[in-house]
Amino acid sequence: MRFIKLGLLICLLLGFVVPMAQAQDGGEGLTIGFSQIGSESAWRTAFTEAVKAEAEARGINLLFSDAQQEQENQIAAMRAWIAQGDVDAIVLAPVVESGWDDVLQEAQDAGIPVVIVDRNVDSDPDLFVTRVSSDFVHEGRLAAAWLVQATSGQCNIVELQGTVGSAAASDRQTGFNEVIAMFPDMKIIRSETGNFVRTEGKQVMESFLSAEDPANICAVWAHNDDMAIGAIEAIKEAGLVPGQDILIVSVDAIPDIFDSLDAGEANATVELSPFMGAPAFDAVVAHLNGEELPKWIPVAGKLYTSRAAYDADH
Ligand code: GZL
16 A cells, blocks of 8 residues: 555656546537427427437437426526536526526536537636537627618518517517618517517517507517417418518528528518537637637527528528
């Protein structure tokens, strides 16, 4: 025993440092908790499936939690993973921006790195490794710029907002409003949340059509395609022609919106890639291997007016 201690002492004196456990390139063998918001939209479901498939392909042991749109469920899942003691990292898709400081601090205190995906948190950036997401403000700008050119800068717009308090909703609104503010005859005349949900988008659109003379509504700006498709149903049931009587612009580029675009019932959608699992897992591996990472890893998306144009890019 004495010789072992002496050997260790010599190693330490000679500067041999036992290397930290290095994560394999793709993350094989890691246990990662993925806290997902829910399944409120077709895009969210596609995002979940893409992350699970990526984890499977990499040999990552993915612990998955569907929070059913409740922040408290996300926090509970994270706390369970922290307590479990063998979770190497957490990937968090936060439902809203605020209320994450404590659990992020607890994860950091437990030595568990957190990567944010998709929506943002308003916590101190030192509390998470990085954020993988699209640029929501840019998405709003693209949608508004398209509508300005489609209407020559004259349009009364009704807005279907996403989840109140979410970065996706507030930032898309910011970007859209920045652009239309340059055009005095581009006006938002009604705005209400449909929570990114198709049925709620339809219900809110029905209320807009009751409250306004439909002839006074030039366009729908929906923060996601699911609510846009709900609005299309409401417009048709009101005897109007979506895509012509009332223009439709939204975000996500889900398969169903391309059916509407090609039927002439919608006009434009801004792509939001669901494939954020790979950059998120790469960030976990890089961090575990001691690499410095930027605080934001952007995922790009373009505006499309047809499936053919989208397919030409993918
Ligand atoms: C935005 C994302 C939004 C999608 C919706 O990145 O958080 O949430 O646009 C989803 O479809 O509900």
